[in-house]
Amino acid sequence: MSDCIFCKIADKEIPSTTVYEDDKILVFRDASPQAPEHVLMIPKKHIDSLDEAKPEDSELFSHMVLKVKDIAAELGLENGYRVVINTGEDGQQSVKHLHFHILGKRKMTWPPG
Ligand code: AMP
Secondary structure, eight states, X not given: OTTOHHHHHHTTSSOOOEEEEOSSEEEEEOXXXXXXXEEEEEESSOOOOGGGOOGGGHHHHHHHXXXXXXXXXXXXXXXXXXXXXXXXXXXXXXXXXXXXXXXESSOOOSSOO
C-alpha cells in the first residue's frame, strides 16, 4: 500500500531501528516506547489488521507468533513481556498495518487503559 507508513518502513523508504528481519517480517523499535523495551513486529506483506486475517496467511501468522519468544530472548526479556495487537477503532489501532507490540523490562498493569 503506497500510503502506508509501515509498508514504507518495510521497504526502507522510512528509516527505523531494525531489531530483526527476514523475508516475511520486520521487527523495529517503536518511535514512542511505552516500556523500556518496546518493539513492533510487522508482516512485510500489507494486512490492515488482525480482523483481516485470512486462512491463506496461516503460515505467516504462525511464523510471527513463534518468532516472538526469539525476539523476547534477544531483548533480554527473561522476566516476561506483553504482546499487544490493537485492532480497529475500539482497540485504538492508529496504524492500519497489522503489528504486534512487544513490551518488556517493566511490570505491566491490568486492566489495560
Ligand atoms: P497502534 O496504536 O497499536 O496502531 O500502534 C502504532 C505504533 O506505531 C505506536 O506505538 C507508534 O508509536 C508507532 N509508530 C508510528 N510511527 C512509527 C515510526 N515511524 N517508527 C516507529 N514506530 C512508529
